[in-house]
Amino acid sequence: MLGLGKKDLRFLLIVLLLTLAAPILLNPFAEGSAMAQFNAGYPDLMQRIAIFAIFAVGFNILFGLTGYLSFGHAAFIGIGSYAMVWMLKLLTMNILPGLILATLMGGAFALLIGYVSLRRSGIYFSILTLAFAQMSFNMAYSVLTPITGGENGLGPALGDPRILDAAAANGTIPEVNLFGLSMRATYELDLAGRVFQFNAGYYVCGLLSVLMFYLALRLFRSPFGMMLRAIKCNQHRLNYTGLHSRPYMLSAFVISGMYAGLAGGLMAAMDPLAGADRMQWQASGEVVLMVILGGVGTMLGPVLGAGFIKYCENIFSKINDHVLHDWFSIFPKWLENLLVTVVHPFVGQGWHLTLGVLFMLVVIFLPGGLIEGGQRIGRLIRRKPDAKGKAPATTPAE
């Protein structure tokens, strides 16, 4: 069904189920309990995970399949976001036109940047993309301030035309919606002290990310995907067979640019304020981290990586000294203070340190990313006698 094999279909269904049940699965701890700090089932974080999953899956089409490492993908996120907000300002608060334009703009800019950058490979390609992204960031931050809002960011205002919407009656900016369904609408379910939030915005992001995941899956299994893998294997040899490989590269680059544009558009749709910071090189580096952390070239790896990094960013960064003192208050005062001092650099503003340590551990001990970790655990549980010493059944595509 859907042009997928039986195994892939089961895989896709599992991903769909996990996405639908995320508000419950990510909220395992009762509200008000000590562990509630680690709950991740609130709309903002779930939206972010879904959005960055789209971004990372798209990036993986370029990096995972062709091996070309782009350090400038955040530029497409920013372009998508600005396109979205301008649609919200000029056309309508319905997110659909914005999402379409964001995707197209991401693709158009990818075509432009890719056309130039893909004339080189390896480190030169990476540097070229990085240069383009920094250029876009600096322009958005300074000379293009009338279009992008610069440091203030760009958001909808009361005086915007919004030609498709009826005039706002009561002096408030209408809510961002999809055919009338507000992205903010949340159904809260109270189940014996556990509160689950089912948010419309999250389901839009989540279902779109499953759709994009499905498209990527089809692409991975297609002859076109095979051609991209061939480029990664040995581009020279491919060229010697008389095949012009650059159009394939450019297509892959544009497709991943469109994924990033869509992700940027969704980001602005969930929170209608676009800042230039999301185009900075740190943001480009983050998606590389996500893909490597999860598992380069695998289907699920980038999604796991995106979830992992966004979880760390939002949960660890919120643990302040106040919370630490609460945790360790059962110990004697001197031990409590000592423990807080030891843990302090790794939480709060120091969450980057935690992420860095985890990233190092993954790269050293699990070169295949979190996916490889999962496979190893899976093999341990199943204890297949023939698995000993052999390569795992489903290797990542290098």
Next chain:
Amino acid sequence: MSKLVLTRRGLLRTGAVAGAGLALPTVFTSRASAFTNEPKGGAVTLGFTVPLTGPYADEGNDELKAFQLAVKHLNGEGDGGMLSTFSSKALNGAGLLGKKVAFVSGDTQTKPDAARAAAKSMIEKDGAIMISGCSSSAVAIALQALCQEAGLINMVGLSHSNDTTGKDKKRNGFRHFFNAYMSAAALAPVLKDMYGADRSAYHLTADYSWGWTQQASMQAATEAIGWKTVANVLTPLASTDFSSYIAPVLNSGADVLILNHYGANMVNSLTQAVQFGLKDKMVNGKQFQIVVPLISELMAKGAGPNIRDIPGSSNWNWKLEDAGTKAFVQSYGKEYGAPPSQAAQTCYAQVMLYADAVARAKSFNPCAVVEALEGYKFDGLGNGPTEYRAEDHQCFKDCLVVKGKEKPDNEFDTLEIVQVTPTEKVTYAPDNKMFAGGDLGQCNPGA
């Protein structure tokens, strides 16, 4: 290809399952609230978004300290601080409406994007009922808009842009801090006395909402006393090296440099301007001067000897003599071993004002709080008699002109008060053209 085969039994079964599925949610209790994050348990959570990294990090750290102190005082711990001097007696140190006050904090990184992410997680995850803090006007405006959309009260922290209570004002947002227009109005007469009426000014301006409005206010006020404006150069907020911006000042023919910078930005630009020898130069037969329209104790400390003799304005200073200031400085000093900055004072006052409004309205409903705060007159929070003007949610109060002290007695004694400009001198009409174009809109209690 799969083929769809309909049978009577299958259809019935599917219908029954679907019906049960649709009916299921009614089995559980859905949470009904009159407004966003209505406090249900024995505690009420306030959300503090402060910059702990980025150019305004020093201010953010001091704000967080003040917030912690305010929460302590609300819960009846410590010495009560300004609760005893506050003109309203609705607060008694037993929490808020019988609930214990708790708080969560988050880092804004001095970026609107990150600030909104932090605030959203406070609203959705921690159930915060009010958001306060921030140190950059770009962040303040972004958070104010978010709180308006989500139906929360935003007690703006350190934000000095005219736009916060002008073009971008919101019904759910309130600002205690003064603004760029007031700074310029207070500063201009003093500048005329100090440096005369025949001066040419060169502006270096932080490239965002605050810098723009402060530059516009300073330009209007200084041109009104006869000064000329040579140039206005915008600098990115994230920059740390200003030498390429300062070098052209030397040959521009200007004899005053106005630094519309704040926090670490200003510390860097001022230090570099002094290193370039601007302060010792003679231009047009006059001594070259530097003006920093908005000065805080933390910046003065960061700039060290470079700040000496440089004029600017402040919202508040710990050396003021009124009872509120004394109580606050003593309470803060006992807790942290240093006098508070103006950022700390405004944030502390904002929490007290919010809590007091809740206590007077006897409700956490944002609309009731808005009603209690609009047009509210109070005293005893360190700034003398103050009013929250209903038309734009801006506090009107005395404004300080300060300058870097020539011979500091100790490390905290960095600024001296030149004059206290009375409220009437810095008051403006709500439809002043520097504040035009905004609309408070309707109060939004959320769902």
